[in-house]
Structures are given as C-alpha cells and as structure tokens.
Amino acid sequence: MIDRLVIIGVGLIGGSLARALRRSGAVGEIVGVGRSAANLEAAVELGVVDRFEFDAAEAVRGADMVVVAVTLGASAAILETIGPALDENTFVTDVGSTKLSVVASARAALGARFPNFVPGHPIAGTERSGVKASFAELFEDHKVILTPVSETREEALHAVVSLWRATGASVVEMEAAHHDQVLAATSHLPHLLAYTLVDMLAAAKDSSEMFEFAAGGFRDFTRIASSNPEMWRDIILANREAVLQMCEMYADRFETLRRAIEAGDGAAIEVIFERAKLVRDRSVVSPHPSKRPAEHAVLPLKRGDGDQ
Amino acid sequence: MIDRLVIIGVGLIGGSLARALRRSGAVGEIVGVGRSAANLEAAVELGVVDRFEFDAAEAVRGADMVVVAVTLGASAAILETIGPALDENTFVTDVGSTKLSVVASARAALGARFPNFVPGHPIAGTERSGVKASFAELFEDHKVILTPVSETREEALHAVVSLWRATGASVVEMEAAHHDQVLAATSHLPHLLAYTLVDMLAAAKDSSEMFEFAAGGFRDFTRIASSNPEMWRDIILANREAVLQMCEMYADRFETLRRAIEAGDGAAIEVIFERAKLVRDRSVVSPHPSKRPAEHAVLPLKRGDGDQ
Numbered sequence: 253m254i255d256r257l258v259i260i261g262v263g264l265i266g267g268s269l270a271r272a273l274r275r276s277g278a279v280g281e282i283v284g285v286g287r288s289a290a291n292l293e294a295a296v297e298l299g300v301v302d303r304f305e306f307d308a309a310e311a312v313r314g315a316d317m318v319v320v321a322v323t324l325g326a327s328a329a330i331l332e333t334i335g336p337a338l339d340e341n342t343f344v345t346d347v348g349s350t351k352l353s354v355v356a357s358a359r360a361a362l363g364a365r366f367p368n369f370v371p372g373h374p375i376a377g378t379e380r381s382g383v384k385a386s387f388a389e390l391f392e393d394h395k396v397i398l399t400p401v402s403e404t405r406e407e408a409l410h411a412v413v414s415l416w417r418a419t420g421a422s423v424v425e426m427e428a429a430h431h432d433q434v435l436a437a438t439s440h441l442p443h444l445l446a447y448t449l450v451d452m453l454a455a456a457k458d459s460s461e462m463f464e465f466a467a468g469g470f471r472d473f474t475r476i477a478s479s480n481p482e483m484w485r486d487i488i489l490a491n492r493e494a495v496l497q498m499c500e501m502y503a504d505r506f507e508t509l510r511r512a513i514e515a516g517d518g519a520a521i522e523v524i525f526e527r528a529k530l531v532r533d534r535s536v537v538s539p540h541p542s543k544r545p546a547e548h549a550v551l552p553l554k555r556g557d558g559d560q
Numbered sequence: 561m562i563d564r565l566v567i568i569g570v571g572l573i574g575g576s577l578a579r580a581l582r583r584s585g586a587v588g589e590i591v592g593v594g595r596s597a598a599n600l601e602a603a604v605e606l607g608v609v610d611r612f613e614f615d616a617a618e619a620v621r622g623a624d625m626v627v628v629a630v631t632l633g634a635s636a637a638i639l640e641t642i643g644p645a646l647d648e649n650t651f652v653t654d655v656g657s658t659k660l661s662v663v664a665s666a667r668a669a670l671g672a673r674f675p676n677f678v679p680g681h682p683i684a685g686t687e688r689s690g691v692k693a694s695f696a697e698l699f700e701d702h703k704v705i706l707t708p709v710s711e712t713r714e715e716a717l718h719a720v721v722s723l724w725r726a727t728g729a730s731v732v733e734m735e736a737a738h739h740d741q742v743l744a745a746t747s748h749l750p751h752l753l754a755y756t757l758v759d760m761l762a763a764a765k766d767s768s769e770m771f772e773f774a775a776g777g778f779r780d781f782t783r784i785a786s787s788n789p790e791m792w793r794d795i796i797l798a799n800r801e802a803v804l805q806m807c808e809m810y811a812d813r814f815e816t817l818r819r820a821i822e823a824g825d826g827a828a829i830e831v832i833f834e835r836a837k838l839v840r841d842r843s844v845v846s847p848h849p850s851k852r853p854a855e856h857a858v859l860p861l862k863r864g865d866g867d868q
Contacts, residue, residue: 375773395773437761438774442781444817445753447836452813453745454839463843465683465703466746472780473750477840481833485826492821499818503811505760509752510807513800518793525789528755531762532785535771 254278254415258315260285260308260330262295264377265347266321267386270300272419275388285311295383309337317411320346325486327354331361338365343408345370345415349435350491351399351428367405370412371428373397373435374421379478392420399428436494441502443476443484444495450477562586562723566623568593568616568638570603572685573655574629575694578608580727583696593619603691617645625719628654633794635662639669646673651716653678653723657743659707659736661798675713678720679736681705681743682729687786700728707736744802749810751784751792752803758785 257273259266262284273279284301285308286292292304305311312318312334320330327348338344344362348354351371358369376394378385396416400409413423426434453462466474488495512520565581567574570592581587592609593616594600600612613619620626620642628638635656646652652670656662659679666677684702686693704724708717721731734742761770774782796803820828 397773434766434770434773437764438770438778442757442778444814445757446781447833448810448814448817449750449753450836450840451832452809454835456745458742459839460843462742462746463839465705465742470746470750472783473754474840475780477833477836479837481830481837484833485830488821488829489824489826492824496818496822499814499821501760502756503814503818506752506756506807506811506814509756510804510811513752513796513807514804516797516800518797521796522789522793524759525755525785525792527762528758528785529787529789531767531771532758532782535768 253280254317254411255280256283256315256317257281258283258285258311258318259301260311260318260320260334261322261326262286262292262301262304262383262386263321264381264383264385264390265374266319267295267298267300267383268376268388268390269319269321269347269374269419270295271386271388272391273415274299276418278415278418283311283315291383298383300383300386308333312337312342314339315342317415318342318344319415320344320348323480323483323486324348324350324353324490325482328357328361331357335361335363335365338362338368340365340368343368343370343411345372345398345412347372347374348490349373349439349487351397351431353490355399355401355428367403368408370404370408371399371401372412372416373399373431374416376421379475379480381480381483389420391416394421396421396423397431398423398425399431400425401428432491432494436491436498440488440491440495441498443479444488444499445502446474446477447484450474561588562625562719563588564591564623564625565589566591566593566619566626567609568619568626568628568642569630569634570594570600570609570612570691570694571629572689572691572693572698573682574627575603575606575608575691576684576696576698577627577629577655577682577727578603579694579696580699581723582607584726586723586726591619591623599691606691608691608694616641620645620650622647623650625723626650626652627723628652628656631788631791631794632656632658632661632798633790636665636669639665643669643671643673646670646676648673648676651676651678651719653680653706653720655680655682656798657681657747657795658799659705659739663707663709663736675711676716678712678716679707679709680720680724681707681739682724684729687783687788689788689791697728699724702729704729704731705739706731706733707739708733709736740799740802744799744806748796748799748803749806751787752796752807753810754782754785755792758782 257279259270270282282301284292284295284304295301308330320327322330327346346354355371359366362369374391374396376390398412416423453459456462509524565587567578578590590609592600592603592612603609616638628635630638635654654662659681663679667674670677682699682704684698706720724731761767764770817832
C-alpha cells in the first residue's frame with residue numbers, strides 16, 4: 253500500500269498509472285504535479301488525482317513514492333528539483349523511454365537518495381497524450397522494464413515492482429544499456445521509418461492523393477508518425493548512439509533489398525520476405541493488439557491535433 | 561445483374577468479391593476456378609461459389625463476367641489461357657496490384673477481346689489469404705481503382721464499375737502509370753520497409769527478445785511483413801521501376817534524418833517529425849481502420865502459416 257503517491261507529469265502514462273493504481277486499491281492519496289493548470293484540473297475532475305501542485309519539490313516532501321512521468325527532455329530538471337526535497341524513505345521511479353541517460357541524470361541529481369531511485373520503462377502507450385487520453389487498462393498484459401543499478405536499494409526495487417504489478421503489467425529487469433539497444437531496434441527505429449515515409453509522401457506533388465489511396469497496411473505503418481514530435485526528438489537524442497547504430501544496419505539491409513530489386517532477382521527478394529514473414533508470425537504472439545477501451549481504438553481523426 | 565460470374569482465383573480477394581456480390585443479389589451463378597481442390601471445395605462448402613472448375617478456358621465460355629483474381633505472377637498465363645475462349649460479350653477484369661504490367665499482358669493475350677478487358681485494383685486486403693479468410697465486407701468503403709485504356713469498351717467499363725459498386729466500394733479511374741506510382745509509394749514501399757525491419761531484427765543475436773518487447777507501434781508496423789512473400793515478390797518485380805524510384809527517394813530522406821541525429825540537431829529532427837505528424841493527422845481520415853468482422857480483426861497467431 254502506498255499512502256501518498258506523487259505523479260510528476262499527469263499525461264497518458266502518468267494518468268493511466270494513477271487510474272490503474274486507484275482501481276487496484278494499492279494507493280491512498282494521489283498528488284499530481286505539472287505545469288498546465290488546465291491538464292491538472294482535468295485530472296482532478298476525472299478523478300485521476302486527488303489534488304495537484306505546481307511545485308515538484310513541495311509535492312514530494314513526505315511522499316512514499318514519486319513517479320517521474322514527464323518527457324525525457326524534462327526529466328533531468330525534475331530530478332534536480334526534487335533531489336534535495338526527498339525523504340530518506342521516499343522511493344522514486346520514472347517511465348522514460350531511454351534508460352542510460354536517465355540513470356546518469358538521476359545519479360547526478362539525487363546524490364545520497366540515488367539508491368532509492370529505480371529506473372523504469374513501461375512498454376505501453378498510444379499515439380495520443382494528455383490526461384484525457386489516459387485509461388486504467390493501458391498497462392494490462394504489457395511489460396515494464398526496470399533497470400536497477402548496483403547502488404539501487406532492494407526495498408526500492410520491491411516497491412516499484414509491486415507498483416507495476418498492481419496495474420496488471422509484468423515486470424522484467426535488465427541492464428540499462430541493453431534496454432536502450434532493444435528499444436532502439438523495436439521502437440525508436442520504427443518511429444524514424446514511419447516519420448520518414450510520411451514526410452516523403454507529404455513532399456510529393458500528388459500528396460493528398462497518396463494518402464487518399466493508402467490502404468490498411470499504410471495506415472498501420474504511419475499511425476506511429478502521429479506520435480508527439482517533441483517527445484520523440486528527445487527520445488532519439490537521448491539514445492543517439494544506439495539509434496544511429498540501428499539506422500546504419502537498417503540502411504545497409506534496405507540497400508541490399510533495393511539492389512536485388514534493381515537486378516530483378518526474384519529469388520533473393522523472396523528469401524528476405526519469407527524469412528521476415530516466418531519470424532514475424534512466430535514471434536509476435538501477443539493476443540492483445542489493442543487492449544484499450546473502444547474510444548481509444550479509433551484513429552485520431554481531428555485536424556491539426558498537434559497539441560496532443 | 562450478372563447471370564454467370566467466373567472468378568479465377570478464389571482467395572481472399574476473389575472469395576470476398578463473390579461473397580459481397582452474392583449478398584447484394586447482383587449475381588446469378590458464381591463459378592470458381594483454381595488449382596487447389598481443397599480451397600475450391602472449401603469455397604463451395606462456405607457458399608462462396610456455386611461450383612468450380614479447374615480448366616479456366618472451359619469455365620469462361622458463355623460467362624457474362626470474368627474476374628481474374630490470381631497473383632500477379634500468374635495472371636499473364638491465365639489471360640493467355642482464357643483469351644481464345646472468351647465470347648465477344650464477356651467482360652473481363654482483374655484485381656492485380658500493379659496495372660501497367662497487366663495491361664501489357666492483357667493486350668498481348670486477349671487480341672480482339674482486349675477492348676472487353678477493364679484493368680482494376682481494389683485497395684483492400686488483409687495479410688491473410690485463401691478463401692477461408694474472405695468476407696463480404698472487405699471492400700465496403702474502400703476504393704477500387706480502374707485504369708481503362710483508349711481501346712476499352714464503355715459497356716465493359718460500366719459493367720465493372722457496377723460490379724464494384726455492388727460490393728460497397730467506391731470506384732475511381734486513373735491512368736495505369738499513375739496508379740503504379742501511387743501504389744509504389746503507399747503500398748509497395750511500406751511493405752519493403754516492414755520486411756526489411758523484421759528481417760534485420762530476426763538476424764540480431766537477441767532476436768526473440770526484440771520481438772518480446774515490441775510494443776503496439778512495432779506490431780502495427782510489422783503486421784504487413786506477414787503478407788504472402790511470393791505475391792509480394794511478384795508485385796515488386798511487376799512494378800520495379802516505380803518501386804526503385806521510391807526506394808531511392810526514401811533512402812535519401814532517411815539519410816538526411818540520420819545525419820541530423822548524428823549531428824545532434826534537435827531542431828532539424830523535430831521539423832521532420834512535426835511535418836509528418838501534421839500531414840498524417842490531416843490526411844488519414846478514413847473512419848474505418850478495421851471494418852472487418854471480429855474474427856478478422858486479430859493478428860495471425862498460428863505458427864508457420866506460410867501456406868496462406
């Protein structure tokens with residue numbers, strides 16, 4: 253039981269975590285921290301948090317658990333702000349999409365409290381953001397990766413494991429560097445590929461026609477290009493080395509395939525396609541492609557929802 | 561009303577077309593043609609076709625409408641087989657994913673009957689194949705592109721437009737060359753990108769872990785790599801020039817983004833992401849991301865369903 257939980261950044265992830273923990277009865281009071289009064293007021297109205305504060309240092313005093321759920325670019329500043337205000341029994345975790353960068357920030361910012369910090373990353377999300385997009389089921393049957401370091405206290409780790417299990421997620425531990433490699437390949441690179449495709453088609457002279465005739469596969473492919481640009485810029489920069497490595501591997505393989513097409517080498521093309529299909533069908537076995545409530549299962553249809 | 565409809569290739573597309581036309585009452589007898597007795601028997605059992613034949617030339621005699629719904633690699637041979645057997649009042653259409661290549665084959669194979677041929681391409685599909693994957697709603701609210709040429713008879717065009725409208729699809733006409741460009745960008749290139757990504761991850765030493773931690777966006781992205789490899793090899797080769805052009809444009813843009821990441825140029829990265837998100841959110845407005853019955857909305861979970 254967490255008597256007082258402080259969530260800094262009450263957006264899709266922070267808000268969904270609050271909802272899930274509230275539902276599970278694993279938490280007493282939930283305090284939201286953020287910069288946008290409108291978003292925080294919405295969070296109170298929706299029952300996602302009990303109250304909110306703008307001053308993160310003030311909010312974390314006396315808390316049992318603090319979750320830093322801001323964008324990656326903002327997390328170092330938040331850790332510096334809260335570092336001096338943390339009690340010795342307050343555990344801290346985060347939800348950042350890269351982990352080496354966050355571990356370095358936390359080590360620098362938290363000083364003597366660093367052993368109470370458990371770096372974390374829930375592998376869940378949608379292309380939407382803000383507390384209104386949050387829902388209690390977001391983490392159900394999803395994985396949460398924790399990347400504790402040698403200094404991390406066992407009690408802190410146990411508390412954060414319990415927190416995530418209460419949301420219906422399963423928890424795995426791995427090294428921060430390994431996490432960053434795996435995510436560069438399975439998440440950061442795919443986002444780059446989708447952004448590049450949409451940007452290229454947008455520049456075509458018959459661009460609107462391109463999108464008009466786009467069928468299912470294309471829509472799936474480009475959905476991730478609807479993700480928050482600022483957030484993704486931060487992720488890519490925070491994980492630059494691993495991302496660059498994946499980009500180079502990808503460009504090499506794409507060039508190999510392009511050459512096979514240029515040469516009209518049907519056998520070589522088919523081998524690549526066959527291998528991909530086989531591995532893909534064998535590996536992607538989650539029966540929950542879209543375990544979200546119905547209102548979240550639709551594509552964003554509004555024009556210019558750039559504030560999401 | 562089509563008294564006798566012959567569908568050559570009773571798979572996902574041919575089968576779904578038969579189901580949709582049957583449902584609409586727009587057709588009398590439906591005859592299926594194919595090579596696999598098991599698939600054709602299943603088609604009769606499922607009520608998709610009334611009867612079947614193995615000999616395409618035999619089947620098309622006296623038909624009102626013939627739909628060639630085989631894979632692209634097989635369509636030239638089918639057109640050659642049926643050419644001499646076609647009546648002067650039998651209209652023919654196809655569903656091939658590229659159109660210049662099909663127009664060339666049809667012109668060579670159909671001789672005096674070529675004006676009765678209307679090249680077509682329904683922009684609909686799933687990664688599944690075979691008659692068991694077919695469903696009557698596949699074409700509802702989807703587009704069908706027809707690419708008639710100067711020789712095409714008006715009556716043939718009208719008949720094929722009516723056929724597709726009866727399925728709930730909307731019909732657009734364009735030049736075959738333009739069709740091939742648009743599809744290279746919105747369908748063929750995305751498939752190449754997804755196949756390349758999956759193939760690259762499959763080759764990684766921690767490949768199974770990669771797929772284990774893949775979240776929603778990645779699953780969406782790679783779903784199209786589950787498509788039939790042989791079919792896609794044929795499509796890519798049939799549309800080689802347009803595909804190569806798109807590959808080169810894509811590789812250029814990807815390299816531009818990679819360089820911005822390498823330089824740590826957050827502003828340049830964000831501009832690309834912003835532009836893509838804006839165009840994507842404004843353009844992909846279909847309210848039917850998955851207008852299929854529930855059993856089709858799930859991912860293929862079977863292992864090694866390479867026969868699909």
